[in-house]
Amino acid sequence: MLDHGGRLRAASSRYGIALADWLDLSTGIAPYGWPLPAIPDSAWTRLPEQQDGLEIAARDYYGVANLLPVAGSQAAIQALPRLLRNVTVGIVSPAYAEHAAAWQREGHKLLEISEGAIERALERVDVLLLVNPNNPTGRLIEPARLLQWYRRLAERGGWLVVDEAFIDCTPEQSLAAFSELPGLVVLRSFGKFFGLAGLRVGFVLAQAELLASLAELLGPWPISGPSRAVATALLQDMSGHARQRQRLQADAQRLAQLLTAQGLSPTGGCALFQFCCVNDATALHEFLALRGILTRLFDTPLSVRFGLPGDDAGWQRLQQALAAFVQTRT
Template sequence: MLEHGGGLLRAAAEYGIPAGDWLDLSTGVNPNGWPVPPLSADSWLRLPQNHDGLEAAAAEYYGSGKLLAVAGSQPAIQLLPRLRAPCRVGMLALCYAEHPHHWQKRGHQLFRLSPDELAAGIDQLDVVLLCNPNNPTGDRFDAALLESWRQRLAARGGWLVVDEAFLDAAPEDSMLPHIGKPGLIVLRSIGKFFGLAGARAGRTSASRD
Protein backbone atom coordinates (compact mmCIF):
# COMPACT_ATOMS: atom_id res chain seq x y z
CA MET A 1 0.00 0.00 0.00
CA LEU A 2 0.98 3.59 -0.57
CA GLU A 3 1.59 6.04 2.26
CA HIS A 4 -1.61 8.06 2.49
CA GLY A 5 -2.05 9.13 6.07
CA GLY A 6 -2.72 7.53 9.41
CA GLY A 7 0.89 7.12 10.58
CA LEU A 8 0.18 8.96 13.81
CA LEU A 9 2.35 6.87 16.14
CA ARG A 10 5.37 7.33 13.89
CA ALA A 11 4.78 11.10 13.70
CA ALA A 12 4.36 11.28 17.48
CA ALA A 13 7.67 9.48 17.99
CA GLU A 14 9.50 11.57 15.36
CA TYR A 15 8.38 14.96 16.70
CA GLY A 16 8.13 14.08 20.39
CA ILE A 17 4.48 15.08 20.62
CA PRO A 18 2.11 12.61 22.36
CA ALA A 19 -0.38 10.98 19.99
CA GLY A 20 -3.28 12.36 22.07
CA ASP A 21 -2.18 15.94 21.34
CA TRP A 22 -2.53 15.62 17.54
CA LEU A 23 -5.53 16.47 15.36
CA ASP A 24 -5.15 13.85 12.61
CA LEU A 25 -6.92 14.92 9.40
CA SER A 26 -4.94 12.60 7.14
CA THR A 27 -7.30 9.65 6.84
CA GLY A 28 -10.73 11.14 6.10
CA VAL A 29 -12.23 9.11 8.97
CA ASN A 30 -15.15 10.65 10.86
CA PRO A 31 -13.77 11.59 14.32
CA ASN A 32 -17.29 11.32 15.78
CA GLY A 33 -17.52 7.56 15.60
CA TRP A 34 -20.55 5.31 15.95
CA PRO A 35 -21.27 4.58 19.65
CA VAL A 36 -19.97 1.01 19.87
CA PRO A 37 -21.32 -0.91 22.90
CA PRO A 38 -18.97 -2.88 25.18
CA LEU A 39 -17.91 -6.24 23.72
CA SER A 40 -18.42 -9.40 25.73
CA ALA A 41 -15.33 -11.37 26.66
CA ASP A 42 -16.36 -14.36 24.54
CA SER A 43 -16.18 -12.17 21.42
CA TRP A 44 -12.42 -12.75 21.52
CA LEU A 45 -12.69 -16.52 21.99
CA ARG A 46 -14.18 -17.60 18.65
CA LEU A 47 -13.62 -17.00 14.96
CA PRO A 48 -16.05 -14.83 12.99
CA GLN A 49 -19.00 -16.87 11.73
CA ASN A 50 -21.31 -16.73 8.74
CA HIS A 51 -24.97 -15.86 9.31
CA ASP A 52 -24.16 -13.87 12.45
CA GLY A 53 -26.37 -10.97 11.41
CA LEU A 54 -23.69 -8.94 9.59
CA GLU A 55 -25.02 -9.67 6.10
CA ALA A 56 -28.61 -8.94 7.11
CA ALA A 57 -27.66 -5.64 8.78
CA ALA A 58 -25.65 -4.56 5.74
CA ALA A 59 -28.45 -5.49 3.35
CA GLU A 60 -30.93 -3.44 5.36
CA TYR A 61 -28.65 -0.41 5.55
CA TYR A 62 -27.52 -0.42 1.91
CA GLY A 63 -30.88 -1.49 0.50
CA SER A 64 -29.31 -4.38 -1.37
CA GLY A 65 -28.57 -7.99 -0.52
CA LYS A 66 -26.03 -8.33 -3.34
CA LEU A 67 -23.04 -7.59 -1.13
CA LEU A 68 -19.74 -9.36 -0.58
CA ALA A 69 -18.12 -8.58 2.77
CA VAL A 70 -14.43 -7.66 2.47
CA ALA A 71 -11.79 -6.40 4.90
CA GLY A 72 -12.37 -2.78 3.96
CA SER A 73 -12.27 -1.49 0.37
CA GLN A 74 -8.52 -2.04 0.08
CA PRO A 75 -8.55 -5.76 -0.86
CA ALA A 76 -11.02 -5.05 -3.67
CA ILE A 77 -8.96 -2.09 -4.89
CA GLN A 78 -5.92 -4.37 -5.12
CA LEU A 79 -7.75 -7.31 -6.71
CA LEU A 80 -9.89 -5.68 -9.41
CA PRO A 81 -7.00 -4.77 -11.76
CA ARG A 82 -6.00 -8.47 -11.77
CA LEU A 83 -9.38 -9.51 -13.17
CA ARG A 84 -8.88 -7.93 -16.61
CA ALA A 85 -6.20 -8.19 -19.25
CA PRO A 86 -4.31 -4.89 -19.70
CA CYS A 87 -6.75 -2.33 -21.04
CA ARG A 88 -7.55 1.40 -21.19
CA VAL A 89 -8.62 2.76 -17.80
CA GLY A 90 -9.96 6.26 -17.22
CA MET A 91 -10.10 8.03 -13.87
CA LEU A 92 -9.93 11.57 -12.57
CA ALA A 93 -6.58 13.33 -12.58
CA LEU A 94 -6.86 13.76 -8.79
CA CYS A 95 -8.28 10.74 -7.00
CA TYR A 96 -7.53 8.30 -4.17
CA ALA A 97 -3.98 7.24 -5.03
CA GLU A 98 -4.43 3.52 -4.35
CA HIS A 99 -6.65 3.18 -7.44
CA PRO A 100 -4.19 4.36 -10.13
CA HIS A 101 -1.30 2.71 -8.29
CA HIS A 102 -2.76 -0.80 -8.53
CA TRP A 103 -4.16 -0.49 -12.07
CA GLN A 104 -0.83 0.80 -13.35
CA LYS A 105 1.05 -1.88 -11.41
CA ARG A 106 -0.88 -4.55 -13.36
CA GLY A 107 0.08 -3.09 -16.74
CA HIS A 108 -3.10 -1.18 -17.60
CA GLN A 109 -2.92 2.04 -19.63
CA LEU A 110 -4.14 4.90 -17.43
CA PHE A 111 -5.79 8.11 -18.59
CA ARG A 112 -5.94 10.76 -15.84
CA LEU A 113 -8.67 13.17 -16.91
CA SER A 114 -10.81 16.09 -15.80
CA PRO A 115 -14.54 15.37 -15.28
CA ASP A 116 -15.38 16.91 -18.67
CA GLU A 117 -12.61 14.98 -20.44
CA LEU A 118 -13.76 11.76 -18.82
CA ALA A 119 -17.34 12.30 -19.96
CA ALA A 120 -16.17 12.99 -23.52
CA GLY A 121 -13.89 9.95 -23.66
CA ILE A 122 -16.17 7.18 -22.33
CA ASP A 123 -16.33 5.37 -25.67
CA GLN A 124 -12.53 5.16 -25.92
CA LEU A 125 -12.13 3.48 -22.52
CA ASP A 126 -12.56 -0.09 -21.29
CA VAL A 127 -12.84 0.74 -17.59
CA VAL A 128 -13.97 3.94 -15.90
CA LEU A 129 -13.16 4.21 -12.21
CA LEU A 130 -14.62 6.96 -10.05
CA CYS A 131 -14.74 7.87 -6.41
CA ASN A 132 -18.15 9.41 -5.81
CA PRO A 133 -17.83 11.87 -4.21
CA ASN A 134 -14.26 12.13 -5.37
CA ASN A 135 -11.42 12.07 -2.88
CA PRO A 136 -9.87 14.68 -2.58
CA THR A 137 -11.70 17.13 -4.88
CA GLY A 138 -15.31 16.47 -3.83
CA ASP A 139 -16.57 16.14 -7.44
CA ARG A 140 -20.02 14.50 -7.48
CA PHE A 141 -21.69 12.39 -10.18
CA ASP A 142 -25.42 11.68 -10.18
CA ALA A 143 -26.66 8.14 -10.60
CA ALA A 144 -28.50 8.80 -13.87
CA LEU A 145 -25.29 9.99 -15.54
CA LEU A 146 -23.32 7.04 -14.20
CA GLU A 147 -25.99 4.60 -15.37
CA SER A 148 -25.70 6.00 -18.90
CA TRP A 149 -21.93 5.51 -18.72
CA ARG A 150 -22.38 1.96 -17.46
CA GLN A 151 -24.62 1.11 -20.41
CA ARG A 152 -22.09 2.42 -22.94
CA LEU A 153 -19.20 0.61 -21.27
CA ALA A 154 -21.10 -2.67 -20.77
CA ALA A 155 -22.09 -2.75 -24.45
CA ARG A 156 -18.37 -3.27 -25.20
CA GLY A 157 -17.63 -5.56 -22.25
CA GLY A 158 -16.34 -2.66 -20.15
CA TRP A 159 -16.66 -1.84 -16.48
CA LEU A 160 -17.82 1.11 -14.42
CA VAL A 161 -16.18 0.91 -10.99
CA VAL A 162 -17.58 3.34 -8.40
CA ASP A 163 -15.90 3.76 -5.02
CA GLU A 164 -18.61 5.13 -2.72
CA ALA A 165 -16.53 5.26 0.47
CA PHE A 166 -17.75 8.81 1.23
CA LEU A 167 -21.31 8.59 -0.13
CA ASP A 168 -23.27 7.63 3.01
CA ALA A 169 -24.53 11.19 3.47
CA ALA A 170 -26.04 11.25 -0.06
CA PRO A 171 -27.53 7.79 -0.71
CA GLU A 172 -29.65 9.14 -3.57
CA ASP A 173 -26.47 9.21 -5.69
CA SER A 174 -25.56 5.58 -4.99
CA MET A 175 -25.30 3.06 -7.80
CA LEU A 176 -26.31 0.18 -5.50
CA PRO A 177 -29.90 0.14 -6.87
CA HIS A 178 -28.37 -0.76 -10.26
CA ILE A 179 -26.34 -3.70 -8.95
CA GLY A 180 -26.90 -6.82 -11.03
CA LYS A 181 -26.64 -4.95 -14.32
CA PRO A 182 -23.62 -5.86 -16.46
CA GLY A 183 -20.34 -4.04 -16.00
CA LEU A 184 -21.06 -2.34 -12.66
CA ILE A 185 -18.90 -2.73 -9.56
CA VAL A 186 -19.55 -0.68 -6.41
CA LEU A 187 -17.24 -0.43 -3.39
CA ARG A 188 -18.48 0.69 0.02
CA SER A 189 -16.69 1.09 3.35
CA ILE A 190 -18.00 1.58 6.88
CA GLY A 191 -14.75 3.06 8.15
CA LYS A 192 -15.04 6.64 6.87
CA PHE A 193 -18.61 7.64 7.67
CA PHE A 194 -19.09 5.64 10.86
CA GLY A 195 -15.60 6.29 12.21
CA LEU A 196 -14.92 2.55 12.57
CA ALA A 197 -11.73 2.31 10.53
CA GLY A 198 -10.22 -0.24 12.91
CA ALA A 199 -12.91 -2.76 11.97
CA ARG A 200 -11.56 -3.03 8.40
CA ALA A 201 -15.00 -3.81 7.04
CA GLY A 202 -16.41 -2.99 3.64
CA ARG A 203 -18.65 -4.25 0.85
CA THR A 204 -18.16 -5.04 -2.83
CA SER A 205 -21.19 -5.32 -5.10
CA ALA A 206 -21.29 -6.53 -8.70
CA SER A 207 -23.09 -8.75 -11.15
CA ARG A 208 -22.35 -12.46 -10.83
CA ASP A 209 -21.59 -12.65 -14.57
Protein backbone atom coordinates (compact mmCIF):
# COMPACT_ATOMS: atom_id res chain seq x y z
CA MET A 1 0.00 0.00 0.00
CA LEU A 2 1.25 3.47 -0.88
CA ASP A 3 1.67 6.14 1.76
CA HIS A 4 -1.18 8.65 2.12
CA GLY A 5 -2.13 11.52 4.37
CA GLY A 6 -4.63 11.12 7.18
CA ARG A 7 -2.99 8.13 8.83
CA LEU A 8 -3.66 9.38 12.33
CA ARG A 9 -3.65 5.97 14.01
CA ALA A 10 -0.17 5.24 12.70
CA ALA A 11 1.00 8.69 13.83
CA SER A 12 -0.64 8.21 17.22
CA SER A 13 1.21 4.94 17.71
CA ARG A 14 4.55 6.28 16.50
CA TYR A 15 4.56 9.49 18.55
CA GLY A 16 2.57 8.33 21.57
CA ILE A 17 -0.06 11.05 21.19
CA ALA A 18 -3.77 10.23 21.58
CA LEU A 19 -5.93 10.41 18.45
CA ALA A 20 -8.08 13.21 19.88
CA ASP A 21 -5.01 15.38 20.50
CA TRP A 22 -3.87 15.66 16.89
CA LEU A 23 -4.28 18.55 14.47
CA ASP A 24 -4.43 16.75 11.14
CA LEU A 25 -3.14 18.90 8.29
CA SER A 26 -1.87 15.96 6.26
CA THR A 27 -4.68 15.81 3.71
CA GLY A 28 -6.25 18.13 1.17
CA ILE A 29 -9.72 17.50 2.55
CA ALA A 30 -11.81 20.49 3.58
CA PRO A 31 -11.83 20.57 7.40
CA TYR A 32 -15.43 21.76 7.49
CA GLY A 33 -18.64 21.26 5.53
CA TRP A 34 -22.26 22.01 6.31
CA PRO A 35 -25.15 20.32 8.13
CA LEU A 36 -25.86 16.86 6.77
CA PRO A 37 -29.32 16.07 5.40
CA ALA A 38 -31.62 13.48 6.88
CA ILE A 39 -31.10 10.06 5.31
CA PRO A 40 -34.33 8.23 4.41
CA ASP A 41 -34.78 4.78 5.90
CA SER A 42 -35.03 3.30 2.41
CA ALA A 43 -31.42 4.29 1.73
CA TRP A 44 -30.39 1.80 4.43
CA THR A 45 -32.84 -0.98 3.67
CA ARG A 46 -32.92 -1.10 -0.14
CA LEU A 47 -30.25 -1.67 -2.76
CA PRO A 48 -29.14 1.63 -4.34
CA GLU A 49 -30.99 2.66 -7.50
CA GLN A 50 -29.86 5.09 -10.20
CA GLN A 51 -33.25 6.80 -10.26
CA ASP A 52 -32.71 8.40 -6.84
CA GLY A 53 -31.56 11.74 -8.26
CA LEU A 54 -27.80 11.50 -7.74
CA GLU A 55 -26.90 11.39 -11.42
CA ILE A 56 -29.18 14.35 -12.19
CA ALA A 57 -27.74 16.43 -9.33
CA ALA A 58 -24.17 15.59 -10.34
CA ARG A 59 -24.77 16.39 -14.02
CA ASP A 60 -26.15 19.77 -13.00
CA TYR A 61 -23.25 20.46 -10.62
CA TYR A 62 -20.55 19.56 -13.15
CA GLY A 63 -22.42 20.86 -16.19
CA VAL A 64 -22.15 17.65 -18.20
CA ALA A 65 -24.45 15.28 -20.08
CA ASN A 66 -22.74 12.04 -19.06
CA LEU A 67 -20.98 10.89 -15.92
CA LEU A 68 -20.48 7.81 -13.79
CA PRO A 69 -20.61 7.85 -9.97
CA VAL A 70 -17.83 5.74 -8.45
CA ALA A 71 -16.69 4.82 -4.95
CA GLY A 72 -14.35 7.79 -4.72
CA SER A 73 -12.16 8.83 -7.64
CA GLN A 74 -9.70 6.22 -6.36
CA ALA A 75 -11.98 3.51 -7.77
CA ALA A 76 -11.70 5.04 -11.23
CA ILE A 77 -7.94 5.52 -10.87
CA GLN A 78 -7.56 1.78 -10.31
CA ALA A 79 -10.03 0.70 -12.99
CA LEU A 80 -9.21 2.97 -15.94
CA PRO A 81 -5.91 1.22 -16.82
CA ARG A 82 -7.87 -2.01 -17.31
CA LEU A 83 -9.73 -0.51 -20.26
CA LEU A 84 -6.56 -0.35 -22.38
CA ARG A 85 -3.80 -2.82 -23.23
CA ASN A 86 -0.06 -2.29 -23.60
CA VAL A 87 0.00 1.49 -23.95
CA THR A 88 2.61 4.09 -23.05
CA VAL A 89 1.43 6.45 -20.33
CA GLY A 90 3.03 9.79 -19.65
CA ILE A 91 2.41 10.94 -16.07
CA VAL A 92 3.21 14.55 -15.27
CA SER A 93 5.37 14.33 -12.15
CA PRO A 94 5.26 14.86 -9.24
CA ALA A 95 1.74 13.51 -8.96
CA TYR A 96 -0.60 11.52 -6.75
CA ALA A 97 1.26 8.21 -6.60
CA GLU A 98 -1.78 5.95 -7.04
CA HIS A 99 -1.97 6.88 -10.73
CA ALA A 100 1.43 5.47 -11.63
CA ALA A 101 0.87 2.41 -9.44
CA ALA A 102 -2.44 1.61 -11.13
CA TRP A 103 -1.14 1.83 -14.70
CA GLN A 104 2.00 -0.08 -13.81
CA ARG A 105 -0.06 -2.79 -12.13
CA GLU A 106 -1.79 -3.48 -15.45
CA GLY A 107 1.49 -3.80 -17.34
CA HIS A 108 1.53 -0.46 -19.16
CA LYS A 109 4.77 1.38 -19.93
CA LEU A 110 5.20 4.49 -17.76
CA LEU A 111 7.07 7.69 -18.50
CA GLU A 112 7.35 10.19 -15.66
CA ILE A 113 7.68 13.60 -17.28
CA SER A 114 7.94 17.17 -16.10
CA GLU A 115 5.50 19.81 -17.26
CA GLY A 116 8.22 21.38 -19.38
CA ALA A 117 8.79 18.09 -21.23
CA ILE A 118 5.16 17.46 -22.18
CA GLU A 119 5.35 19.02 -25.64
CA ARG A 120 8.28 16.78 -26.60
CA ALA A 121 6.71 13.68 -25.04
CA LEU A 122 3.27 13.86 -26.69
CA GLU A 123 4.36 11.92 -29.78
CA ARG A 124 5.71 9.10 -27.59
CA VAL A 125 2.69 8.49 -25.35
CA ASP A 126 -0.75 7.00 -25.88
CA VAL A 127 -2.12 8.44 -22.64
CA LEU A 128 -1.16 11.69 -20.96
CA LEU A 129 -2.22 11.85 -17.31
CA LEU A 130 -1.99 14.82 -14.99
CA VAL A 131 -3.49 16.16 -11.78
CA ASN A 132 -4.90 19.68 -12.10
CA PRO A 133 -4.41 21.46 -9.73
CA ASN A 134 -1.44 19.25 -9.12
CA ASN A 135 -1.11 17.17 -6.00
CA PRO A 136 1.15 17.96 -4.17
CA THR A 137 2.41 21.21 -5.80
CA GLY A 138 -0.92 22.95 -6.44
CA ARG A 139 0.25 23.91 -9.94
CA LEU A 140 -2.74 24.72 -12.20
CA ILE A 141 -2.53 24.41 -15.99
CA GLU A 142 -5.05 26.48 -17.93
CA PRO A 143 -7.76 24.69 -19.98
CA ALA A 144 -6.62 26.11 -23.35
CA ARG A 145 -3.20 24.52 -22.96
CA LEU A 146 -4.69 21.20 -21.87
CA LEU A 147 -6.97 21.18 -24.90
CA GLN A 148 -4.00 21.78 -27.21
CA TRP A 149 -2.36 18.67 -25.78
CA TYR A 150 -5.63 16.77 -26.04
CA ARG A 151 -6.00 17.56 -29.75
CA ARG A 152 -2.53 16.27 -30.52
CA LEU A 153 -3.26 13.04 -28.64
CA ALA A 154 -6.71 12.64 -30.22
CA GLU A 155 -5.21 12.76 -33.72
CA ARG A 156 -3.64 9.37 -32.92
CA GLY A 157 -6.54 8.01 -30.87
CA GLY A 158 -4.80 8.82 -27.59
CA TRP A 159 -6.28 9.77 -24.22
CA LEU A 160 -5.93 12.76 -21.96
CA VAL A 161 -6.80 11.89 -18.35
CA VAL A 162 -7.14 14.84 -15.97
CA ASP A 163 -7.60 14.29 -12.24
CA GLU A 164 -9.44 17.38 -10.99
CA ALA A 165 -9.77 16.31 -7.36
CA PHE A 166 -8.91 19.81 -6.07
CA ILE A 167 -10.56 22.04 -8.69
CA ASP A 168 -13.98 22.68 -7.12
CA CYS A 169 -13.01 26.13 -5.86
CA THR A 170 -12.03 27.16 -9.40
CA PRO A 171 -14.65 25.41 -11.57
CA GLU A 172 -13.94 27.76 -14.47
CA GLN A 173 -10.59 25.96 -14.86
CA SER A 174 -12.22 22.54 -15.27
CA LEU A 175 -12.34 20.52 -18.49
CA ALA A 176 -15.74 19.14 -17.49
CA ALA A 177 -17.48 21.01 -20.31
CA PHE A 178 -15.28 19.20 -22.83
CA SER A 179 -15.60 15.71 -21.38
CA GLU A 180 -17.83 14.54 -24.27
CA LEU A 181 -14.78 14.62 -26.54
CA PRO A 182 -13.50 11.13 -27.41
CA GLY A 183 -10.50 10.17 -25.32
CA LEU A 184 -10.89 12.93 -22.74
CA VAL A 185 -11.44 11.60 -19.21
CA VAL A 186 -12.00 13.89 -16.24
CA LEU A 187 -11.96 12.57 -12.67
CA ARG A 188 -13.74 14.49 -9.93
CA SER A 189 -13.61 13.94 -6.19
CA PHE A 190 -16.64 14.68 -4.00
CA GLY A 191 -15.12 14.21 -0.54
CA LYS A 192 -12.37 16.83 -0.67
CA PHE A 193 -14.42 19.96 -1.40
CA PHE A 194 -17.44 18.83 0.60
CA GLY A 195 -15.29 17.65 3.51
CA LEU A 196 -16.83 14.16 3.43
CA ALA A 197 -14.08 11.80 2.31
CA GLY A 198 -15.67 9.00 4.34
CA LEU A 199 -18.65 8.83 1.98
CA ARG A 200 -16.37 7.47 -0.77
CA VAL A 201 -18.05 9.24 -3.68
CA GLY A 202 -16.46 10.45 -6.90
CA PHE A 203 -17.36 10.89 -10.56
CA VAL A 204 -15.91 10.11 -13.96
CA LEU A 205 -16.80 12.53 -16.76
CA ALA A 206 -16.29 11.13 -20.24
CA GLN A 207 -18.02 9.87 -23.39
CA ALA A 208 -20.98 7.57 -22.77
CA GLU A 209 -19.27 4.59 -24.42
CA LEU A 210 -16.23 4.79 -22.18
CA LEU A 211 -18.42 5.22 -19.10
CA ALA A 212 -20.43 2.13 -20.04
CA SER A 213 -17.25 0.06 -20.26
CA LEU A 214 -16.07 1.39 -16.92
CA ALA A 215 -19.45 0.73 -15.28
CA GLU A 216 -19.40 -2.87 -16.48
CA LEU A 217 -15.91 -3.29 -15.04
CA LEU A 218 -16.85 -1.84 -11.66
CA GLY A 219 -20.08 -3.78 -11.31
CA PRO A 220 -23.40 -2.84 -9.70
CA TRP A 221 -23.95 -0.67 -6.59
CA PRO A 222 -20.51 0.98 -6.37
CA ILE A 223 -21.87 3.59 -3.92
CA SER A 224 -24.00 2.87 -0.86
CA GLY A 225 -27.55 4.17 -0.57
CA PRO A 226 -26.79 6.52 2.36
CA SER A 227 -23.79 7.97 0.52
CA ARG A 228 -25.93 8.57 -2.55
CA ALA A 229 -28.58 10.34 -0.48
CA VAL A 230 -26.11 12.68 1.21
CA ALA A 231 -24.21 13.44 -2.01
CA THR A 232 -27.44 14.21 -3.88
CA ALA A 233 -28.56 16.75 -1.31
CA LEU A 234 -25.20 18.52 -1.08
CA LEU A 235 -24.68 18.68 -4.84
CA GLN A 236 -27.99 20.56 -5.07
CA ASP A 237 -27.06 23.13 -2.40
CA MET A 238 -25.82 25.94 -4.64
CA SER A 239 -25.68 28.57 -1.90
CA GLY A 240 -23.68 26.14 0.22
CA HIS A 241 -21.19 25.68 -2.65
CA ALA A 242 -20.63 29.43 -2.83
CA ARG A 243 -20.06 29.70 0.92
CA GLN A 244 -17.65 26.77 0.91
CA ARG A 245 -15.61 28.21 -1.97
CA GLN A 246 -15.40 31.59 -0.30
CA ARG A 247 -14.29 30.14 3.03
CA LEU A 248 -11.75 27.75 1.53
CA GLN A 249 -10.20 30.45 -0.65
CA ALA A 250 -9.97 32.84 2.31
CA ASP A 251 -8.39 30.20 4.52
CA ALA A 252 -5.93 29.20 1.79
CA GLN A 253 -4.77 32.80 1.64
CA ARG A 254 -4.59 32.94 5.43
CA LEU A 255 -2.44 29.80 5.50
CA ALA A 256 -0.10 31.15 2.82
CA GLN A 257 0.32 34.36 4.81
CA LEU A 258 0.93 32.48 8.06
CA LEU A 259 3.62 30.32 6.46
CA THR A 260 5.25 33.31 4.77
CA ALA A 261 5.36 35.22 8.04
CA GLN A 262 7.40 32.35 9.51
CA GLY A 263 9.87 32.29 6.63
CA LEU A 264 8.20 29.32 4.94
CA SER A 265 6.80 31.00 1.84
CA PRO A 266 4.73 28.44 -0.11
CA THR A 267 6.19 27.17 -3.36
CA GLY A 268 2.68 26.41 -4.55
CA GLY A 269 -0.78 25.51 -3.38
CA CYS A 270 -4.48 25.72 -4.04
CA ALA A 271 -7.64 26.34 -2.04
CA LEU A 272 -7.23 23.14 -0.02
CA PHE A 273 -3.52 23.08 0.81
CA GLN A 274 -0.20 24.92 0.66
CA PHE A 275 3.07 23.40 -0.51
CA CYS A 276 6.50 24.32 0.84
CA CYS A 277 9.82 23.17 -0.62
CA VAL A 278 12.41 23.68 2.10
CA ASN A 279 15.78 22.06 2.74
CA ASP A 280 14.81 21.15 6.30
CA ALA A 281 11.41 19.69 5.35
CA THR A 282 12.07 16.47 7.23
CA ALA A 283 13.00 18.33 10.40
CA LEU A 284 9.93 20.57 10.06
CA HIS A 285 7.59 17.61 9.59
CA GLU A 286 9.10 15.81 12.59
CA PHE A 287 9.08 18.92 14.79
CA LEU A 288 5.37 19.45 14.16
CA ALA A 289 4.52 15.76 14.59
CA LEU A 290 6.16 15.68 18.00
CA ARG A 291 3.69 18.43 18.92
CA GLY A 292 0.68 16.58 17.55
CA ILE A 293 0.45 18.39 14.21
CA LEU A 294 0.43 16.01 11.26
CA THR A 295 1.59 17.30 7.88
CA ARG A 296 2.49 15.50 4.67
CA LEU A 297 6.18 15.01 3.94
CA PHE A 298 7.37 14.40 0.36
CA ASP A 299 10.80 13.21 -0.68
CA THR A 300 10.63 14.30 -4.34
CA PRO A 301 10.83 17.20 -4.24
CA LEU A 302 11.76 17.53 -0.57
CA SER A 303 8.75 19.38 0.79
CA VAL A 304 5.92 19.63 3.29
CA ARG A 305 2.26 20.04 2.37
CA PHE A 306 -0.06 21.79 4.82
CA GLY A 307 -3.82 21.32 4.86
CA LEU A 308 -6.18 23.88 6.39
CA PRO A 309 -6.89 24.09 10.12
CA GLY A 310 -10.60 23.81 10.81
CA ASP A 311 -11.00 26.25 13.70
CA ASP A 312 -9.34 29.15 15.52
CA ALA A 313 -7.70 26.83 18.04
CA GLY A 314 -6.07 24.94 15.19
CA TRP A 315 -4.81 28.13 13.55
CA GLN A 316 -3.30 29.35 16.82
CA ARG A 317 -1.71 26.00 17.52
CA LEU A 318 -0.09 25.90 14.08
CA GLN A 319 1.17 29.47 14.34
CA GLN A 320 2.77 28.82 17.72
CA ALA A 321 4.40 25.58 16.57
CA LEU A 322 5.83 27.19 13.43
CA ALA A 323 7.18 30.10 15.45
CA ALA A 324 8.89 27.63 17.77
CA PHE A 325 10.39 25.77 14.81
CA VAL A 326 11.78 29.00 13.38
CA GLN A 327 13.61 29.54 16.67
CA THR A 328 15.42 26.24 16.17
CA ARG A 329 16.69 27.46 12.80
CA THR A 330 18.54 30.45 14.22
